[in-house]
Amino acid sequence: MNPVFDYFANEDLYPDLDWDAAAGHLSEAIRCRTINHADHSLTDFTEFDRLQDLMRRSFPAVLQHGTFELIGHAVLITIPGTDSSLRPCLYMAHQDVVPVVSGTEQDWTNPPFSGAIADGFLWGRGTLDIKEMVFGILEAAEYLLSRGRSFRRTAYLAFGDDEETLNLGALSLARTLEERGVRLEFVLDEGNGKIEDGALFGAPQKAISMIDLMEKGYADLELSVESTGGHSSRPFGGSSLEHLARAITAVTGAPFPARLPQPMRAAFEALAPHITEEPLRSLVQDIPANAAEIAAYCASRPETFPFVTTTIAPTVIEGGSSACNVLPQNMRAVINFRLNEGDTTEQVMEHCRAVIGNERVYLRYLQANDPSATARRDGTGYRLLTEALQTFFRDVVFVPAMTTGATDAHQYECICDTCLRCSPFMAEAEEVRRGVHGTDERLPLRSYAQGIRVLIRLMELANL
Ligand SMILES: [Zn+2]
The missing domain is CATH 3.30.70.360 (Alpha-Beta Plaits)
Structure with missing residues (x-):
């Protein structure tokens, strides 16, 4: 397997996005210690307030064109579409992170809640799981809206607050949308985020990446x-x-x-x-x-x-x-x-x-x-996501697959038959495995930028 950057393509697209500012937003997000304990009396919700303030401050066009609601501590941003005959899309991730195992703080190269930007990486708890997706989604929407681009489909940006524990945030977001009579074209949630050797499936030397359907x-x-x-x-x-x-x-x-x-x-x-x-x-x-x-x-x-x-x-x-x-x-x-x-x-x-x-x-x-339903892959969502990914990752076979872990996405099955789990922030597979919930969680800045490009492209394709 080659280094992950060898598979990156079209990194020169969207050159007018302020990449330093984007890294700065994520760095600040990492500094918010949004650890949500199953026992809420242990949770410091002022850290979630800080994170939400950051969202409001950093994405003026999203706030201007969209409505920002709190459902408990979960965030729902609605960007209204111009064509009500089209089903809306929902881009999701979670605000909360897991704690750092006590006694391992000293093992980190940069402190876990520093949001340090060093050596080409953004460091800290939540850079892989999954504040990069929360802020990447916001950056992508901001990029388009601030340039006068409108959304034909209504877009929901939905960020639960307790994916790592109880999943109640996503549940109440999904219920809110269900009560409003919303049916979604597709949901995009976290998942995978790796380019791997196909040896796992008997295809050694072939670079593959998974789009999890269930x-x-x-x-x-x-x-x-x-x-x-x-x-x-x-x-x-x-x-x-x-x-x-x-x-x-x-x-x-x-x-x-x-x-x-x-x-x-x-x-x-x-x-x-x-x-x-x-x-x-x-x-x-x-x-x-x-x-x-x-x-x-x-x-x-x-x-x-x-x-x-x-x-x-x-x-x-x-x-x-x-x-x-x-x-x-x-x-x-x-x-x-x-x-x-x-x-x-x-x-x-x-x-x-x-x-x-x-x-x-x-x-x-x-x-x-129970296990989730299996997402459709013969519809719009899977096709557009694959197209957006293929634009930015060359010589990679995108493979429908499943996740053995658990995410929030299944909460939306009541209003969507295409819940896809795929983070477009591709880092080295070994690093991702070590970093998620582990020590020295970090994301290459190039991977952050490339993931944002995928999300911008996906939003463009969904609104053509
Ligand atoms: Zn996660």
Whole structure:
């Protein structure tokens, strides 16, 4: 794989955009510590106020032509279109960021909330996830509106405030639009942001980038066992730890089957001409007939395994005894599931109850979402996004795919059949993996500028 900049094209377009000012806005945004805790009493909402003030100050044309509303702490900007027969588009991202793991602050080259601009990068928490998209969307809209360009389609710029925790901001934004009778042509949300080697799909040396059509479901299943403890010499019936351990083993010992979901079928279809490695090269000649074999092959490899099955990850265990000769009292564990297309949280619960088969183990969901719908790729949204991306990234195959993580986009499914997840701010794949939620999160300035160009182009195409 070449360095990511080798794939950049048409960087000379929109030369009149003030790129230094754009970097300055994002730098200032990074300095707002918009960490939203699930327990809101811990959240400092004045940091969100600062971020929103920055939006209002920095994008006068957006504020002049659009209406700026707060739904709770979520932002909804409506830029009215001139042609009401066309469906609106919605460009989204989230204002909140994850905290810096305590004790790792010193490991950062530049402090995480400094917004430092150094060595060709913008540094800090939120430069990859995902203030660059919030401010990139605003820069793109400002660029067009300040030059007298009008929008034929109404554009919504929608920025939730709690994507990393509860997703309620995006939910209330979507409900507000639903109540107003809005049906959207497409939604563009965060996702991917990498150009990668196609080796993952049996197409080594081919640069690929994914447009995610769906996101897997998410469930935190709590398992708890009650016990009053006692002397470890009298463990009749088994300790709470034993019951819990057996339950976890029962669940992980009964994995969900491998199945090729629609977005992965689409990915293999798009890549088929480039796949050179066996067994995939032969298998993708007839994807419908070989779907089970392709799924089984993907399931055998660590990188592709999460794309073809509901994954099971025990993550939390609490309540073990601190003394070797004392039986533990109440204990709990959490297993995190990421659900494949076609599986539901209800089925996962039933499955776990059946394989555990122990009434002493009490099961409940702390949080549970079914997998999202799969976005259309035969409509306007997918076509325009691909065209905008191809303008600015050469020799890259854009591939429909899915995300194993969770985003806000699914909240808009009630009013949109084309929720696309793709950040156009392409950085080195390894850097993105390390930086998102990690140490030394940073975005190359060139990637920031290039992503803004994609968004401007997309807004132009959507309003031709
Ligand atoms: Zn994010």
